[in-house]
Amino acid sequence: MxxxxxxxxxxxxxxxxxxxxxxxxxxxxxxxxxxxxxxxxxxxxxxxxxxxxxxxxxxxxxxxxxxxxxxxxxxxxxxxxxxxxxxxxxxxxxxxWTEDEAADIVHVLTDWIDTETSAIVIVNALQAMFDLSAVYPRFRFELKALLETQLETGSPAVKSRAKKLLHKL
The missing domain is CATH 1.25.40 (Serine Threonine Protein Phosphatase 5, Tetratricopeptide repeat)
Structure with missing residues (x-):
């Protein structure tokens, strides 16, 4: 094949x-x-x-x-x-990932959240950051700020995921 x-x-x-x-x-x-x-x-x-x-x-x-x-x-x-x-x-x-690699990943995902028009990309980037923050707690503060911003400005799908993730955080 x-x-x-x-x-x-x-x-x-x-x-x-x-x-x-x-x-x-x-x-x-x-x-x-x-x-x-x-x-x-x-x-x-x-x-x-x-x-x-x-x-x-x-x-x-x-x-x-x-x-x-x-x-x-x-x-x-x-x-x-x-x-x-x-x-x-x-x-x-x-x-x-090493903590430095995870930081690079979080940087890329944050950039996507700030610039991407696709709600699916934003939702999956937020979820990935949430999952990474479970292993690397140093990203929780940045994630919390992003989730709060998306709760205000995101599409309905993004707001829904942000609300769920904030509740779990």
């Missing part, structure tokens, strides 16, 4: 054959490696669906991310496509 070709076709409003790819990849590191290369494909639809499939595969098999930690960290810093960003945000808390 050529994973990138299976994920191609159609447009950004459909998930295409992501579920087939998730089942095909399973817990296989070689297949996962092939899937991960889709994040840098020239076609936005392949990048989006690859990110979606990676997120779904690693819900069950988070250890598959470890070998790709450096490249995912790099993708986080250069990704501009909102559909890729929202899945990258979901992936970051599934990995073990």
């Amino acid at each position: 050529d994973i990138r070709e299976v994920l191609s076709g159609g447009d950004l409003r459909s998930v295409g054959h992501v579920d087939e790819v998730v089942a095909y990849v399973g817990n296989d590191p070689d297949r996962f490696n092939e899937l991960r290369t889709g994040l840098t494909d020239d076609r936005p639809v392949v990048r989006m669906r690859s990110a979606d499939a990676i997120e779904k595969v690693t819900r069950r098999h988070p250890k598959l991310l470890q070998a790709h930690q450096a490249s995912l960290f790099e993708q986080l810093q250069i990704a501009t496509q909102q559909e890729v960003r929202w899945h990258l945000a979901q992936l970051m808390p599934r990995l073990m």
